[in-house]
């Protein structure tokens with residue numbers, strides 16, 4: 001566990017440092033550059049949160065909360081404000097221990113999201129992770145639409161050393177899921193991971209297709225614990241909120257995987273999604289290799305976001 | 316969400332103001348506050364928004380408020396115009412070498428942006444234009460990326476050049492260009508692996524391809540849902556490898572697409588195409604005005620502005636029509652109608668705005684030639700005295716000679732213009748109603764000369 005923790009932080013920071021420098025040096029200069037907490041000070045904070053893709057609404061909410069706390073606690077020093085700000089976001093982004101229950105029992109994980117966000121890669125990484133925990137994993141290749149999607153997933157299945165159940169290009173994805181469920185049952189698998197085709201959340205027919213897949217799982221594999229992860233690209237802006245909202249309408253989302261967090265994007269929209277929809281981020285993707293999937297840790301995430309140095313030295 | 320009601324908000328802010336005067340600083344600031352929110356909500360980069368708002372503010376304060384608009388709407392009108400201007404006022408095509416000369420196009424972008432699909436889509440477009448494209452499979456990293464390109468290439472009926480995933484992308488690109496030259500292909504499109512703009516090695520790889528293969532066009536493929544980070548991405552790709560054009564993907568989603576504005580602002584490079592779906596035919600021309608309206612998310616306000624503008628145009632057209640009917644139409648009117656046409660962006664763009672014509676490939680109107688003709692006509696009219704313009708019957712041979720000299724044209728040209736003009740006036744009288752389409756607009760462009 002501690003090894004993973006170090007890996008997480010190490011990787012996160014390595015991936016995020018270059019980038020965090022912008023937000024970070026920004027934050028630092030704000031907290032040190034202002035001698036009093038005034039409107040200019042709050043405006044600067046607003047700028048930094050917006051630049052982190054938190055969005056106008058979440059930003060305004062955070063600042064309101066911050067203002068109230070500053071008043072309540074009679075805070076005078078801008079630097080004291082920093083801890084308050086960090087704490088309030090951390091508190092909000094905390095993931096419950098029960099969030100990873102599916103890793104411990106018979107479960108089926110449905111992975112959905114718009115095109116190109118990293119669903120297939122995430123399924124591959126998850127397979128590798130669970131396999132290394134000694135679980136028997138089966139993968140369903142329900143993206144029968146995109147060219148070479150099956151081949152791509154097969155490569156991941158091979159890397160992870162797990163079995164994949166697929167279908168022909170153009171086959172009904174629900175029937176692939178159906179077959180995969182039977183296979184998972186007969187092989188006595190612990191976890192069935194289902195990759196799906198990327199689809200934009202405003203395409204009615206494709207969302208209906210997802211509903212059908214969802215129903216099949218409920219019906220055919222009712223004994224399995226359900227986990228439904230929506231994969232969001234960490235580079236995405238405000239549209240991610242719309243994605244989470246609308247995928248949530250066709251399937252009960254239990255968590256978010258925030259990918260491409262090894263770039264310069266801050267993935268701040270997750271904070272907005274958490275406040276509006278209460279869907280927790282459970283994993284983050286920090287690269288393209290099989291080990292580049294990490295459990296989301298609110299403390300590490302926010303510390304890295306705001307570059308809290310003491311913590312990093314400890315890691 | 317909070318900003319879907321933006322236009323409503325604006326109406327409220329300016330409820331009691333129907334002033335006809337000039338925009339005051341307060342008007343402008345109040346409206347721009349809402350615009351700022353709208354742009355941020357659309358993911359336009361914070362710094363880009365700041366700069367943009369500053370520019371608009373400077374331009375807007377003191378401007379006359381157009382008839383039929385309130386100050387808020389007037390500000391939006393200016394915002395919209397500035398956005399269109401910023402996004403490049405016209406559509407741009409990928410520059411291709413003529414004939415059998417090989418044009419090398421390199422695709423670049425982050426992971427998952429849509430490069431491979433876009434590569435196949437562009438190949439289809441170029442094939443339709445009579446080009447013979449070859450696709451080069453240089454993504455040796457992502458599992459099955461080569462297969463994906465091959466399948467897409469096959470669907471498009473375009474050959475794919477691959478050397479498997481064990482070779483260096485630079486060597487594959489070189490091999491592809493050689494293959495193209497030998498086998499009569501005149502476009503090579505290099506599909507590359509997605510990469511992070513801060514990944515030094517991977518960026519160096521693109522730079523190496525560009526250095527060792529003569530790449531003519533580097534196209535940055537960007538997901539239209541990208542947030543604030545779009546500026547960092549665009550900036551580094553521009554700085555490290557240089558880009559010539561941009562393709563925005565996944566615009567068939569419901570994103571407002573503010574990244575388009577950020578990227579334009581940062582790179583100054585044109586947006587060439589937009590991806591509108593997963594099918595390989597779903598690649599469309601980019602229209603700055605449509606994008607501006609989408610980002611601003613104020614379709615209804617813009618419609619209102621358009622109507623007000625139309626009302627004004629219609630008003631002018633009606634006046635003109637009256638004059639023409641009474642055969643009072645003179646050279647002054649001619650000048651002002653030409654001015655209007657210019658205001659609307661010249662012949663090609665006017666034709667582009669006409670329903671049914673937009674998006675179509677224009678028949679070869681030689682825009683330059685047509686504009687030259689208009690210029691000459693204009694300079695002839697400018698060489699007339701105001702009296703002559705208002706009363707063309709004054710034009711005797713000696714006056715015509717003077718005008719020809721003044722405009723630097725042959726006297727025969729002056730004669731031709733005057734003759735055409737007289738004929739037109741006669742025609743006007745004979746065919747009443749010719750100018751009177753329901754939308755004055757149409758009539759104006761039907762001027763018979």
Ligand SMILES: Nc1nc2c(ncn2[C@@H]2O[C@H](COP(=O)(O)OP(=O)(O)OP(=O)(O)O)[C@@H](O)[C@H]2O)c(=O)[nH]1
Pocket residue numbers: 113114115116117118119120121122143146149196197198199259260261262263284285286287288292426427457509511
């Ligand atoms: N840098 C980085 N790249 C990633 C990460 N996750 C996925 N990718 C890359 O993003 C690209 C798209 O990933 P895919 O897994 O194919 O995405 P998808 O959602 O399955 O795509 P479609 O099935 O086409 O909708 C690939 O090039 C991946 O290698 C990540 O965490 N960091």
Ligand SMILES: [Mg+2]
Pocket residue numbers: 119120121143149195196197198
């Ligand atoms: Mg996939």
